[in-house]
Amino acid sequence: xxxxxxxxxxxxxxxxxxxxxxxxxxxxxxxxxxxxxxxxxxxxxxxxxxxxxxxxxxxxxxxxxxxxxxxxxxxxxxxxxxxxxxxxxxxxxxxxxxx
Numbered sequence: 254x255x256x257x258x259x260x261x262x263x264x265x266x267x268x269x270x271x272x273x274x275x276x277x278x279x280x281x282x283x284x285x286x287x288x289x290x291x292x293x294x295x296x297x298x299x300x301x302x303x304x305x306x307x308x309x310x311x312x313x314x315x316x317x318x319x320x321x322x323x324x325x326x327x328x329x330x331x332x333x334x335x336x337x338x339x340x341x342x343x344x345x346x347x348x349x350x351x352x
Contacts (some may be wrong), residue, residue, distance in 0.1 A: 259267075318324070329335040
């Protein structure tokens with residue numbers, strides 16, 4: 254049996270081919286890993302958005318409750334001692350400028 258000798262060019266070509274295959278496989282594994290990582294990240298962000306939307310709704314409800322006219326009127330009268338103005342105590346902006 255006669256063994257064939259490989260030339261330097263054939264060895265270099267084979268090495269380049271092997272390197273290209275390894276590079277492609279490495280890229281494929283990285284791509285798949287990155288896709289999974291981004292999917293997990295998107296899931297986390299969607300959960301954060303959902304939690305923030307719930308917080309916004311809760312805060313809007315609280316704001317509405319705190320700014321209810323009946324509640325504000327009660328606080329103004331009881332805590333601050335405010336009363337309705339008498340008819341002569343009301344001064345309008347245009348009337349003050351005309352004097």
